[in-house]
Amino acid sequence: MQLLRYRPASPLDTFIDCFWYSRGYAPQRRRERALPGGRADLTFNLHEDRIRTFTSAEDKLGLMARGAVVHGPQSRYFVLDARRHVHVVGVHFLPGGGSLLGVPLSELCDRHVPLEDLWGERAACLREQLIEAAAPRAMFAILEQELLRSLRQTTLVHPAISFALRRFDAGPMTARIEPIRRQTGYSERRFATLFSDGVGMTPKRYARVQRLSRVVRDLASGRADLAGIALQAGYYDQAHLNHDFRELAGTSPGNYTPMPGRNSLHESIESDAPVKR
Template sequence: MFIRYCPGPPLDAAIDCIWLTRRTVHAPACEHMLPSGQAQLVMTLHDLPIQWAEPGNNVAWSSWTRGVIHGPQSRYYMAGPKPPGIVVGASFRPGMGAAILGASLHELRDRHVSIEDLWGYRGLDLHQRLASIRDPHDICRALEAELIARIHRPLLIHPAVAYALRPNGTSPSPRRVDEIQQHSGYSARHFIELFQAAVGLTPKHYYRIRRFSGALLRLAAGDARLADIALAAGYSDQAHFSREFRDLGGVTPARYRPSAPGSEHHHVVDPARGAASPGKKLSRR
């Protein structure tokens, strides 16, 4: 089961969507969790550990239980096999996470912070309340109510950052940071600091990730050649596209395997290619 729930005002200004998935069996595959430029709140409505690891040759697996905040990621991270049960989460719009999380997204960059460490007893209480609800739609509505209650008003974003986050019209190319900075009226250093504090990434890296995400959508659809996808996404050529894909996603475009329709930011790792799997010894973070 998968539910995607789009909240109404005022939460829709800060939350892209609330989602819920229910697995009835163990999912043994590891995944690359590909960057989207957004922070994520994820809560498991069971007490089994979820395993994750930073990319690298010497993979060190860690685990979290009940709930975690995945800050904006500069590149992929590894996720271990998934136990059965219900998982609910929320995807924050770029630049809006701090208004609810109560923490700077710059401080959360590339981090995975437990709900207990971030929200204390209120985080554990939220987990218990959600776990006691049986209807999946009621779980989503209860999470929505909690997030609305946590909004730090006014729910605003700095005008220079809001302008920088606007879509670039119909152009697939990433926006030019120098042009946006000049339009803002701030110095380059000040503009980058404002953007990084709100979004958690530098403008240049954020635009790289958004271009990458656009390519993922086209690649997951599987209806075009790699060279055409590269051109449509705004890359200079297929070689440029492949280098960026490998750097941000840890895999080549030809080896990319989305876990399910609508899950283009989840790449399923092929165990036959020697991917590292979680060991028995785990550290807690």
């Protein structure tokens, strides 16, 4: 399986973690559980004109999008379809970076929206350009130019929210919302509104997701001391960690198994639920 990543230059690097590309044939591929990361993603399927996502491992119907889908900032896991023929390209945004999509991220939280619902015919034209591109490097260049165009039409992330995100990212296990909010100078209600519009979820929910992400990174690195992981991540105890992990990730910390060579927020689901076509 071919997997490439490319980090764009300034000014897009303040909005986008990376562009990515994957191609190959995986006959044994299973559905994947995507754990929440608190940021948006954009995916184009270049092999066929559909992308299906599921709300849970038990969901048998799923949601179908034509060609390209926006995964809004998620506060709990969702499930990706088991595509055997893989030919996809996408954008992994930084927290708040999904504002380049042109809508308040609060409208996309915990949703999977066809790109054509946001961009209309522009979405289909962009996908056609990506299909016709000769190589991944050319696809990345196309995406870069398209999102630079979006940047010129986008209201930038509010400075108070950029400050709050830096504080959360610097220490998600110890950062507390109220001291950060006070430092911005905004009221609790105004800060919550700015944060939800700019990031896609409330400060409390975002902090909870970032705490989970810290645990996932520790587990993916091979660390097995759940009690120590729980305390360092800011949980009361291991039982608190287990409860949060099951609710947000759909599995237990002990059963979590990251996919080799993939983002630690992805894991294979052992059994595929039958899908209604």
